[in-house]
Amino acid sequence: MSDPHAHRPAVVDLLGLVAFGQLLAFDRLAADARLAPDLRRRAVLSEMAAAEIGTFRRLAGRLAALGVPPEEAMAPYVEPLQAYHDSTEPKDWLEAVTKAYVGDGISDDFLREIAGGLDEPDRRLVLDVLHESRYAEFAAAEFRAALQADPRAANRLSMWARRLVGEALSQAGRVAAADRGALTALVAQGGRVDAQELFGRLTAVHTERMTAVGLNN
């Protein structure tokens, strides 16, 4: 049987990774919303959580159309992504906002880099997963207010953000190791992108995002 999708295994891996990432982000953001100091803020984090499900459904639909049960495509990523979230459970509202801000930012940058190596309709689908900018603006406003009330919070949140990035990189390493090589090949895009270089770029943009809200790397 000839396979019309030359890149199919890599795409399936990628869509599975992104889909489970969204299902879990939904789960954790929904739980973190309980840390909100008031109903208005709680509603915003709940909305951020719910937004993950809309694109999750489209990814699951695309996997099904490719003939792969979504749960099968997601399975290899359950453990590392779960481990990331288990090791980075926010203890208060500002830690929860920081985690959403840092996680959304890095995941959006990663998806933008990856999308370049995909064919349509997957390219468009992955780009549609990107978060609405109003959520980053909401987080930025929360940081501004918090740092104005207590400038010492900057140090604590910066340390927390570093831990988030450290745990994310450690789990990304596990994902790459568990991977059958297809995903890594997709990231590398046939030599166009060097994984080391990619991590370097992601880190640089992350640092800019931290500085923009008064935190440091």
Place this chain on the structure above:
Amino acid sequence: MSDPHAHRPAVVDLLGLVAFGQLLAFDRLAADARLAPDLRRRAVLSEMAAAEIGTFRRLAGRLAALGVPPEEAMAPYVEPLQAYHDSTEPKDWLEAVTKAYVGDGISDDFLREIAGGLDEPDRRLVLDVLHESRYAEFAAAEFRAALQADPRAANRLSMWARRLVGEALSQAGRVAAADRGALTALVAQGGRVDAQELFGRLTAVHTERMTAVGLNN
């Protein structure tokens, strides 16, 4: 200052109640999704949770348009609704599905009854909150499979459903007592609807829904 909204206080109370009901249903369904035995089922319950947020946003928007901060309109209902959920935490997947099925059904019936007493655009808005029928169908399929595998589960789930209704009625009584009278007046619709009669109708339809999936009241 003349108020163009003769029914405004009652509508604000009702929208506040429905909005907080959705925010909390989101929170609990999202948590209950973790009880799912596999990723496919987990995704369905997560989607059901996320659906609550879409209409929550519209209700919050309507409250803001009426000049009432949504959190202010929701405040009177935080305690009773929270108490309902705290006293009915599912211990396993089938209890979670039962809770979603029973809760969605009663809440939809209640909203349909209430909507008749509202003017547009609130009437339409409240009717849009009604749950998609595919979620009830999903629950029905879960019950069928569970009762086929173990017919004794019917007894346990029927008892659980009775407890859910009992707790809901008890908290509905608290809502009515805490209410400034406006909501109760709206439910009564100027004498068109008797609250006792309303409860009777809601219970009758609930019983039908239980029987339809092989559970008894």
